[in-house]
Amino acid sequence: MMKTERQESWKIQVPFHLDYCLNCGQVFRWKKLGNHWFGFIEGHLYRIEYEESSQTIRALRISGDTGRTGADSEGESRRRIERYFGLYDSLSAIRESILTNLREKGYNWFVGKFDDIFSKSLGLRILRQDVWEVAVSFLLSSQTNIPALERKLDALCRLFPQNEVRYEGESYYRFPKRESLATLCEEDFKRLGFGYRSAWLCEMVRRFRESDFRSIRTETYDRQLSFLLSFPGVGYKVAHCILLFGYSVMRAFPVDIWISRWIKEVFHVEGAPDRLTSWGQNVFGEYSGYAQEYIFNVYRNLGSDGGEI
DNA sequence: GCCCAGGGGTAGT
DNA sequence: ACTACCCATGGG
Numbered sequence: 062m063m064k065t066e067r068q069e070s071w072k073i074q075v076p077f078h079l080d081y082c083l084n085c086g087q088v089f090r091w092k093k094l095g096n097h098w099f100g101f102i103e104g105h106l107y108r109i110e111y112e113e114s115s116q117t118i119r120a121l122r123i124s125g126d127t128g129r130t131g132a133d134s135e136g137e138s139r140r141r142i143e144r145y146f147g148l149y150d151s152l153s154a155i156r157e158s159i160l161t162n163l164r165e166k167g168y169n170w171f172v173g174k175f176d177d178i179f180s181k182s183l184g185l186r187i188l189r190q191d192v193w194e195v196a197v198s199f200l201l202s203s204q205t206n207i208p209a210l211e212r213k214l215d216a217l218c219r220l221f222p223q224n225e226v227r228y229e230g231e232s233y234y235r236f237p238k239r240e241s242l243a244t245l246c247e248e249d250f251k252r253l254g255f256g257y258r259s260a261w262l263c264e265m266v267r268r269f270r271e272s273d274f275r276s277i278r279t280e281t282y283d284r285q286l287s288f289l290l291s292f293p294g295v296g297y298k299v300a301h302c303i304l305l306f307g308y309s310v311m312r313a314f315p316v317d318i319w320i321s322r323w324i325k326e327v328f329h330v331e332g333a334p335d336r337l338t339s340w341g342q343n344v345f346g347e348y349s350g351y352a353q354e355y356i357f358n359v360y361r362n363l364g365s366d367g368g369e370i
Numbered sequence: 371g372c373c374c375a376g377g378g379g380t381a382g383t
Numbered sequence: 384a385c386t387a388c389c390c391a392t393g394g395g
Contacts, residue, residue, distance in 0.1 A: 086376055199376080206375040209393055256391030261378085296378045317376035333385075334377080357376080 069138045070119040076152055077118075078184025079111040085358045087306050088188055089198055089211045090218070090236070099233055102145045103191075106226045106233050109142065118142065124226045147186035155311075155348045162346030171327075175352070181363060182355045187305060192274050194236040195307035199299045200265055200292075201258050216253045220245070242266045261294030268292065278308060285310065297334040305350040314341035314349040319361045 083091040083098055091100035096110045108121040122138050143149065156179050163172050197217075202210050218224065218234035221241050226233045243266050250259035277288050285308065289300040297316070304313035316324075316334040324330050324337055332340070345352035 202375090203377040204375055204390085205377090205392080206394080209375070212393085251391090254392055257378090257389095258391080294378065298377060302376075315376070318374090319376065336384095361376080 065122070065124070067122045067138065068119070069122075069136070070117055071139055072115065072117050073143075073148060074116070075148060076184040077111060077116070077146070077148065077186070078182070079109065079146075081182055081185040081358055081362075082146055082188060085182075085185060085354060085362060086207055087302075087354065088190060089207070089214050090194075092231075092233070094231070099228070099231070101233070101235055102141055104235060105138075105141070106228065106235075107138070107142070108228075123228050145189050147188060150186055150351075152183070152186070155351050158348050159345050159352050163344065166344055168344060174327075178355050178359045182358045185354060185358055187309065187311070187351060187354060189309060190306050191236065192303070192307035193239060193269065193271075196265065196269070196274075196292075196295075196303050197236075197242075197262065199302040199306075200261055200294050201255060202299065202302075203258060203294065213253065213255060217242075220249075220253075239266060239269050239271070258294060261292075264293050265295075282310065282312070297338055301338060301350075305353075311348050311350045312342055312346070314338045314345070314353050316341065317357075319357060320353060323356060323360045 079098060080093075083093075083100070088100075091098050093099075098109045100107060100109075106123040108123060110119050111117070112119070118139075120138050120142055156176075159175065159179075160172055163169070163175060198210070198214060201213050205213065214236075215234075218236060221234065221237045224235035224237060224241075226235070242262075245266075247259045247263050250262050255262060273288070277285050280288070282304075285304060286300055289295050289303055290297070295303070299315075301313040301315040304310040305315060314337075316337040320341075321331075321334070321337060324340070328344075330337070330340060341353060342349045
């Protein structure tokens, strides 16, 4: 492939925290070397860094998509990256929406506490990821901690050397398309250590149709949810991860073991994921997905003990 | 060995 | 609707 590297850097005017965005359990295949993050956006391998003091993003586009020719026009990487990292989301408006909803629902005692959580994770943004990769990633996330999930996805990607991009002695892999995974069988997945999730993945590969996943974007929330729940291995938690991270449905509220614990500790509310999802959407409002990610990042990643939040 | 992990499916109440 | 139990695997 012809090398078509291009560097762009620019100053942004909104809060942004690159590490939080890439290290909060919404995406699993970005790698950090020094201050640089390496990963794919729309099939292009990028090296990205963010300098907090000058609010500057520096992005090196290392390789173009396969089948594409020629270099991007000036500013194409910038638009692509700003979209991918959700820089068009107004965090101040999202914060106001959540705080207002908390007051309206009678949780005044929690308003200041949520504001603390929001400040601690400020700059975390919901990414605009590829739906197929999100769907496969979270299908495999069942009963799997994040490091183990990263290893699973890495092993899966390494089965397809045609997707490899080499840069400075390291190898990076584009996520395999459905057609590529369709050449594998359940036994192949089991050999990768996917266990009982292997059959689910086979079925998702078989039933996934690009057109279905595209047309569902414009459907109502209820129809989107029932469509995703129709896949074996996709329950409420995984479906809401796909809605939030793949479809940018900001009121999606995934309830995993951590969020479940946190709700119990802070609000003394318990229940199955579907019930706690409804609870979270009611308490946090139309941006409950953002609230969930900020809570997850503070509670799970930043190590604050739940009792102090 | 034991416990846990960004859960889901199923059978029994 | 709620609960109990099982499901494979890897890491601490």
